[in-house]
Amino acid sequence: MSDIAIALAIHVLAIVLWIGGVAMVTTILLPAVRRLKSPAERVAFFDAIERRFAWQARATSLIAGISGFYLVYRMNLGAMFGAPAFWWLDAMLLVWLIFTLMLFIAEPLFLHKWFAARALRAPASTFDLIQRMHWVLLILSLIAVFGAVAGVNGLTFFS
Numbered sequence: 159m160s161d162i163a164i165a166l167a168i169h170v171l172a173i174v175l176w177i178g179g180v181a182m183v184t185t186i187l188l189p190a191v192r193r194l195k196s197p198a199e200r201v202a203f204f205d206a207i208e209r210r211f212a213w214q215a216r217a218t219s220l221i222a223g224i225s226g227f228y229l230v231y232r233m234n235l236g237a238m239f240g241a242p243a244f245w246w247l248d249a250m251l252l253v254w255l256i257f258t259l260m261l262f263i264a265e266p267l268f269l270h271k272w273f274a275a276r277a278l279r280a281p282a283s284t285f286d287l288i289q290r291m292h293w294v295l296l297i298l299s300l301i302a303v304f305g306a307v308a309g310v311n312g313l314t315f316f317s
């Protein structure tokens with residue numbers, strides 16, 4: 159039983175660092191870059207700063223994924239994926255899959271190059287796109303956190 163408590167604590171710690179970082183980047187860093195830098199400088203400047211956070215996000219999403227799958231296995235929750243009352247389980251998995259694909263596959267393989275090339279052609283709209291993508295990911299993440307905590311503690315959204 160205590161292994162479940164420890165895995166849950168590790169899971170939540172990883173989520174705090176990871177989604178907290180996404181919130182910081184979205185609500186503070188990106189608006190500051192927009193205010194302080196010219197459109198032509200924004201993407202490269204943001205890229206230089208965010209690179210460090212990308213490693214933190216990779217490590218914490220990996221820990222969140224491992225602890226999350228361990229919890230599913232130990233709590234026998236596998237059959238609950240797809241059940242409306244447990245939509246928050248699907249939401250967590252979806253958010254994790256999107257970030258994992260972005261951080262481990264799309265970013266290193268092509269997304270980074272694609273953004274850099276697009277920023278040369280259309281700097282202002284590329285920065286807007288980066289900012290919009292961060293908002294979408296942050297909102298999805300917050301929905302997953304809200305759903306998980308409320309769902310685990312007995313709030314039923316759908317029966």
Ligand code: HEM
Binds near residue numbers: 170223225235300303
């Ligand atoms: C592979 C991905 C993930 C899996 C398999 C997973 C699985 C789980 C499981 C099984 C629990 C315990 C549920 C319970 O106590 O009944 C849990 C808790 C939690 N998860 Fe995830 N999770 C994943 C990713 C995420 C993500 C991406 C977030 C946030 C965006 C998240 C946020 C939370 C939170 C806040 C809790 C604590 C709920 C509470 O105890 O009040 N998880 N997760």
